[in-house]
Each structure stands twice: as C-alpha cells, then as structure tokens.
Amino acid sequence: MIETSDFKRGVCIQFKGAPMQIQHVTFSTPTARGGNTIAKTKLRNLLTGQLLSESIRGGEKFDEVDLEQHDASYMYSDGTNWHFMNNESFETFEFSGEDLGETTGYLKDGQEGLRALLIDGKIVSVSLPMTVDLLVTETDPVIKGATAKAQMKSATLETGMVVQVPAYLTIGEVARIDTRDGHFVERVKQ
Known part of the structure; x- marks a missing residue:
C-alpha cells in the first residue's frame, strides 16, 4: 500500500480502478485545526495516457500497480516522438x-x-533515474565573490530545459539534476 505521504513524481498507484503514474504533486496543509494535508496531483492513466488532476486527502492508501x-x-x-530501446529484448518503442x-x-x-x-x-511508460x-x-557569467551558498541563477541545459543553478556555475560545466523535482544537486567534476 502506498500512502499519500509517499507520493512523488513517477510513483504508480491504482486510482479509481485504473493504473496511474504521478506526474506532479504538491502538498498543502489547511490552516483550520485538525485539517488533513492535501496532495494536489497530476496523474497519467498508464493505459490510455489521459491526464487527470486530483486533490487527495492525507492518510489515504492506494494499491501499487503490478x-x-x-x-x-x-x-x-x-x-x-522520442525513441527508446528495451535493453533486454532490444525492441524499440516510442x-x-x-x-x-x-x-x-x-x-x-x-542515455542509459x-x-x-x-x-x-x-x-x-518510461521511468528516469534519480x-x-x-x-x-x-547562463549568465560568474558573479564575482559567489560561493556555494550564494544566490541562484537560471541556466539552459543541453536538452533545452531551464533550471536554477548556483551563481558559480559556468557554460560548459556539467550539472547533476534531480529528476523528481528538477532541482540542481551538484556540479559534476569531469
């Protein structure tokens, strides 16, 4: 069983009788006393591809998808289309x-x-590594005096995605990005 507190991008649950994959989730806590946390989710039906937005009360439990x-x-x-290969059967799919x-x-x-x-x-579906x-x-040039704890700036990555990175990162460097939330993790030494 998967609880709402375990929700994160990529988790698959049975919801309303269909296998769903969580595409996006945010948690909010009502200000009223005793109010349950609410998980606002975007779910993708794994069989039909349909997107569904749902608000789910904290503490609810769901079956895992087989x-x-x-x-x-x-x-x-x-x-x-994006083309992939199953490394076990060498079958291609898109x-x-x-x-x-x-x-x-x-x-x-x-990418492996x-x-x-x-x-x-x-x-x-396809699941990404962490x-x-x-x-x-x-990205903008290095800000003089920037340290690891300095401000963040926007950077465009080789895939075209824009993320926030520390001010010391420069063009040509490699950034490790968390695929669950799109946040910068660390600079990769080459």
Whole structure:
C-alpha cells in the first residue's frame, strides 16, 4: 500500500480502478485545526495516457500497480516522438512528447539507466533515474565573490530545459539534476 505521504513524481498507484503514474504533486496543509494535508496531483492513466488532476486527502492508501520493469535506453527524438530501446529484448518503442510530459527535459541521445514499465507485456511508460548529468549551454557569467551558498541563477541545459543553478556555475560545466523535482544537486567534476 502506498500512502499519500509517499507520493512523488513517477510513483504508480491504482486510482479509481485504473493504473496511474504521478506526474506532479504538491502538498498543502489547511490552516483550520485538525485539517488533513492535501496532495494536489497530476496523474497519467498508464493505459490510455489521459491526464487527470486530483486533490487527495492525507492518510489515504492506494494499491501499487503490478508493473514489470526492464532496463531501457533513450536513443533519439525526431521532433514529434522520442525513441527508446528495451535493453533486454532490444525492441524499440516510442512515446510522443505529450505522453512524456516534463520527462523530455531530462533525456539526451544515447542515455542509459532508464526503466521501461510494462503492464501485461505492453510498455506503458518510461521511468528516469534519480539524477541525470546535463551540460550547461547557456547562463549568465560568474558573479564575482559567489560561493556555494550564494544566490541562484537560471541556466539552459543541453536538452533545452531551464533550471536554477548556483551563481558559480559556468557554460560548459556539467550539472547533476534531480529528476523528481528538477532541482540542481551538484556540479559534476569531469
């Protein structure tokens, strides 16, 4: 059983009789005394691809989805679809940008370490590793006197995704990004 307190991006639950994957979740606590925490979620139906926004009370429990997982790798994008390969069967499969949502910002050609999620032998989704290393392609210059605890600035990564990074990071450096929430984790030494 999965409780609402365990919700995070990528978790799969049975919701209203269908297998759903959490795409986004935020928690809010009502100001009233005794009010339960509420998880505002965006769920994707793994069978139909339909997106659903739901507010779920804290403390509720949900069954896990019976998923089979295989190692997978991302090959390339043709602009409309993103192409992957199941590393166990060498079968290729694709998803549209709409199906992948925010996941496309973490994918670069030839990327390993992904997981193909299967229900009844059919690939229904792709799961990312906890972190990915992406090259900074555009950002403001280094701010003089910046330290590790200094302010953050926007940076464009090699996939086109924009994230907040520490002020000391420069173009050409590699940033480790948490795929669950899109936050900068650390600078990667090369």
